[in-house]
Amino acid sequence: MGELRKTKIDLLEILWRAGKPINVRDIAKKANLKMRSVNMHLINMRRSGHVSSVGSGLYIITDLGKKALGFPEIDVEKARKILSPVPQEKAFKFYKGINEPLEVSSSSLKDFLEKIKEVDVKSIEFHASRGDFELWIHFLGDVELAKRLRIIRELNLSGEELRDEIYSALKSRYEYLEKTSAGTASTN
Known part of the structure; x- marks a missing residue:
């Protein structure tokens, strides 16, 4: 797995700060990006395992996403x-x-x-x-x-x-x- 780009790291940070499922519109607003762009990043990060979809348009950060932000794994x-x-x-x-x-x-x-x-x-x-x-x-x-x-x-x-x-x-x-x-x- 390669390094994540700054935009994806920023989106992961937004999801982590939220501490709960958050919708695409709110993520886009906090990131100051267009919803379409955020949607594409989220789809790619869901495929890579960095985020998870937990309902209609709601996303959370996964343990892999937290690891990408530099947090140690908690076993x-x-x-x-x-x-x-x-x-x-x-x-x-x-x-x-x-x-x-x-x-x-x-x-x-x-x-x-x-x-x-x-x-x-x-x-x-x-x-x-x-x-x-x-x-x-x-x-x-x-x-x-x-x-x-x-x-x-x-x-x-x-x-x-x-x-x-x-x-x-x-x-x-x-x-x-x-x-x-x-x-x-x-x-x-």
């Missing part, structure tokens, strides 16, 4: 490693601000997901603005989720809207990793 072992607890000294420690610890920490992705629902929103704003969440998730080994959290950070959200976006990204990824670690995830 059973990798998923289990990401989900495994880390020692307490490497746990994520929540702060409300500089020198303002909350005495709350998370040592696994599952625990982190639960803490995001409960922790003071000021702590979420503090850590998100500094990129702390994505750094810790990257440390756990999940490059893709770390990038998704970076994108959320760049949206400059605040308050409960920020919490909801982060929680949604974490929950979706956690569920995928759980299925993968059990050997039951679909490979798109």
